[in-house]
Amino acid sequence: MDRELLEKHAKNQYVQIGFLAALLALYVLTKLSFFGILFAIALIGIVAYEVWSGGKSRGWKEELKDTLVSLSWIVVFWLALSFFLNSPVPINAVVSCSMLPNVERGDLIIVQGEDPVGYEAEITPKELSALQSTSVSVHAGSAGEFELNGSLYSYCTQHKDNICALFAANPEIFTENRGPFTFNYGECMRVSEEVTLSTPCVKSVDFRGNTYYTNLSHDTVVYSPPSGDLYSYTGDIIHRLFFRVECEGETYYLTKGDNNPVFDIQAYDYAYMLGNRAPSSENYKGRILFRIPFLGYPKLFISGFFSETVNCDSILEYSTVS
Numbered sequence: 001m002d003r004e005l006l007e008k009h010a011k012n013q014y015v016q017i018g019f020l021a022a023l024l025a026l027y028v029l030t031k032l033s034f035f036g037i038l039f040a041i042a043l044i045g046i047v048a049y050e051v052w053s054g055g056k057s058r059g060w061k062e063e064l065k066d067t068l069v070s071l072s073w074i075v076v077f078w079l080a081l082s083f084f085l086n087s088p089v090p091i092n093a094v095v096s097c098s099m100l101p102n103v104e105r106g107d108l109i110i111v112q113g114e115d116p117v118g119y120e121a122e123i124t125p126k127e128l129s130a131l132q133s134t135s136v137s138v139h140a141g142s143a144g145e146f147e148l149n150g151s152l153y154s155y156c157t158q159h160k161d162n163i164c165a166l167f168a169a170n171p172e173i174f175t176e177n178r179g180p181f182t183f184n185y186g187e188c189m190r191v192s193e194e195v196t197l198s199t200p201c202v203k204s205v206d207f208r209g210n211t212y213y214t215n216l217s218h219d220t221v222v223y224s225p226p227s228g229d230l231y232s233y234t235g236d237i238i239h240r241l242f243f244r245v246e247c248e249g250e251t252y253y254l255t256k257g258d259n260n261p262v263f264d265i266q267a268y269d270y271a272y273m274l275g276n277r278a279p280s281s282e283n284y285k286g287r288i289l290f291r292i293p294f295l296g297y298p299k300l301f302i303s304g305f306f307s308e309t310v311n312c313d314s315i316l317e318y319s320t321v322s
Helices: 002-011 013-030 033-058 060-085 125-132 152-158 162-169 297-302
Strands: 091-093 108-112 119-122 135-139 145-149 175-178 181-192 196-207 210-212 220-223 237-247 250-256 284-292 314-317
Touching: 013 033, 013 297, 033 060, 033 297, 060 108, 091 297, 125 237, 145 152, 152 162, 152 196, 196 237, 220 250
Parallel strands: 119 237
Antiparallel strands: 091 108, 108 284, 135 145, 135 175, 175 181, 181 196, 181 314, 196 210, 220 237, 220 284, 237 250
C-alpha cells in the first residue's frame, strides 16, 4: 500500500512541480550548491521516471514515439521563436553576477536580435587592429608610461609590485590607451552586507575628444566570444553595450558588466596568456528584451553551474548616466 501511495504521489505533476519549486526556493535562500545538485538530480529523475512509467504501461514503442513527437514540438517552438525574435538563441539564462544589480544570476532572458542601443564610434582599420590587440599603453602621471597586456587592473590582480601599490592607492592618475579609446581609472566602491571597500575601476572612456560614462539606458547584449579568447571558455556573455564600433561596414561591440571593474576587452589571464577581442556582428546574438527572475536556474543546474560566481555577494558602485 505504501509503495502504491508513493508511486501515486510520484506521478502527480503537482507534487513534482512543488518538490522542484521547494528545492529552487531553498537554493535561492541559502545559495548552497547542495540544493542545486538535488534539483538537477530530481529533474532528471522525474523525466526518467515518466519515460519508464510510460514505457511500462503503454509499451516502449509508443513511449518512444511520444517522446520524439514532444522533442519535435520543442524544436519547432525554438525555431519559430528564433525566427520571430531574429536571434539564434532566443532564450538564455544568466550564469554570473557580473550584471548586478540590474540583471541577476538565475534570470531567464528573452533575446531579440535587433541592433542594440549604445554610444556609436567609427574607426579606421589601423585603429581596429590596435583595439583588437591585447597590448595596451598605460599612462601613470609622473610615474611615466609603460605597456602591458590586457589592462593594468588585470595585471595587478595577478601581480604585486610598486606600480600596483600606487594603482591601488591612486587609481585616478592612471589611464590606458587601446586604439582610439582611452580608459580612465578612478575609485569605485565594492559594497557588500559586511563591508564597503575601495577598488580601482574604469569610470569613463575618452573617444575623439569626448568623455563617455556607463549609460544604463544602453542595451544589455548577448554574444559568443570569438574563438580562442579568454571568455570563449565560459559560454555566452551577457553584458551592457558601451560602444557600437563601426569599421568598413562591420560592427564591433565594446561591452562591460555593470558589476565588473573593467571592460571585457581588458580582461587578461597572465598564466594562460589569453585576453579578449571586441566581438563582431558575427558573434552578436541579440539584446535582452525582458527577463524573468529565478526561471533560469533550472538551465544553470542542468548545465552544472551550481556555485555562485565571483562578486555575487557585492555590488560595484560608480557614476552612471541614463
